[in-house]
Amino acid sequence: MARSGSATPTPPSSPPSTPPSTPNLATRMQRRFEAEEFLFHEAALLDGRRFDEWLNLLTDDIHYWMPIRRTTQAREVALEFTAPGGMAFFDDNKDILTLRVQRLSVGRAWAEDPPSRTRRLITNVCVADADDHSLTVHSNFHLHRSRLNSEEDTWFGRREDMLRRTDEGLKLARRHIFLDQTVILAQNMSSLF
């Protein structure tokens, strides 16, 4: 292993914090329930290939981002993820996400024709922060993709979401996705996380 004594370690993107302790138990339960209900519904729409309905869960100013992750020395973990605004696997606004969905219905989207069978397991849901307008929600995911007769891909990771309260209920306004893989061991990422 390479070594040097110069750099100061900086923690990677923060792990899910413990739930805020100030609100009372009923408030915390309510927030957690709201967040889980949203995320489970969202996962069901994606697993059920109801992509147009999924788009309706997004705010118009959504930022959907998955940086590239790298294997680094322990003292250089600050380099583990590419920086915001730089190279990324996903760095999408609403228009791009809409194109990803439209892609599936215009024909010739070979990565999804025949369609993949996906299953999203969303766990460890934690409301890291909340105010009257939004919830900051951390969760872990396992996205399993089965394709054709024998192809399987599996992605683990965590997400930091911001859910905004609107007249139409909660909507997803920000999603930062931190995959556990560095080299993507799949031929593509035609799924949504």
Place this chain on the structure above:
Amino acid sequence: MSETVIPNFSQQNQIDIGACYNRDTGVLDRRIFADEQIYRLELKKIFGRAWNFMCHESQLPRPGSFFMNYIGEDEVIVVRDRAQKINVLLNSCPHRGNTVCRAELGTTNSFFCSYHGWNFDLDGSLVGMPGEEPFYRNGLQKSAWGLTPAAKVESYRGFVFATLDPAAPALVDYLGWVGRLGIDIMASQGDLEFLDGVHKNRIKCNWKIAVDNLYDWYHVKVSHGTALKLGIVQEEYMSPMSQMVMLGEYGHGIGGPGLTEAEQLDFDARMAGASGTTRWFDGPASARRDPAIRTQLGPVGTRSFGHPNIFPNLWVSITQQLCLRIPRGPFETELWWFNYLPKGLSANDRRRAVFAQNHMFGPAGFLEQDDGENWSHSTRGARGTFGQTLPLNFSMGKGQDVMSRDPSGQSRIETVVNEHGQRWTYQSWQDWMQADSWPELMARHSMPPQGSV
């Protein structure tokens, strides 16, 4: 085209490299995508001998900066030493073979083996090890037991290459005018900076299927039909009728959209203020208006907007990206997308460029999502016992075109969508696989054709 000959099953255990690709018919034996022995030979005779792309100098900003890469399946550390020299070192401790670096990139003062503590300097030399006096009794000759360096490391315009073969020609000679032009097309955009973050993913395809695809402007409308239908890429640009192909020694090539001489004159006249209508090539051609750039690229190179391949596995894309195809066994290939920009762009231009790079290629890119599906299934098509006996057709345009030399000395085929680049790749692959050494390859490799092709 003459009749294809279907090999019989009894031939299957011994593959004659010379018969794998028929230069007269453009027919290929698909077993070269599935045979373990051929794959092992490729690692030795192609990757073990060629100049392999390592990284761009801007990725190693200071002494101790390192970037991990591969030559075939051998992991190598590309590192800038204290004398600013770039070294390429086999990532394997000579004591037990353990890796001495496990990070993809970073900065270090030395490479320290985590097994027994042998410690190597940035130039690979063995600095010391625990127990040098009490256990080795000062008897180990440290100068003989450093990390093994690549035989040669050279740069062309900031692009760093390495070869494991001391008999390889100099990098500039290896690249030849076509390989150099492929890099000049990038380097002429200005002082380049490689961006932090390489998109890496694995496709279950033979590496040659990925390489052959870079010359393939036939698949665009079908494979990437969604990107055209959604207007993400311009149809007239992605499949224009005017294509240009250049072929270089040792398998390098450039193929894809090219302006005809008439189109270039039309463009020049319109830019000079004469009237005329907007054409598909206005965007890309505008980047070549600088007379200095035109001089660098030459009159033919200036008209080329195709894809260069630096043999064996470095694709230069027209999207300010380049893709290394790293073999991972006969049935798997790792794709590494490097992204670069000229330095000094405005914040807005830079944001737009990065946005485009992030969304074009890479495993979630709008163009690349569907490639893996087709390449993996093409590779699968080489695995069946009966399927393996069936030839593949690479005949498009064969015998229909002419390679002609421009007064400047640059030669090219002016044509429509074709498979000249793919045929050249497999013909050159045969040369590499049949030669036993660099001197033999130099003496016997195919020279780019002139006249009818």
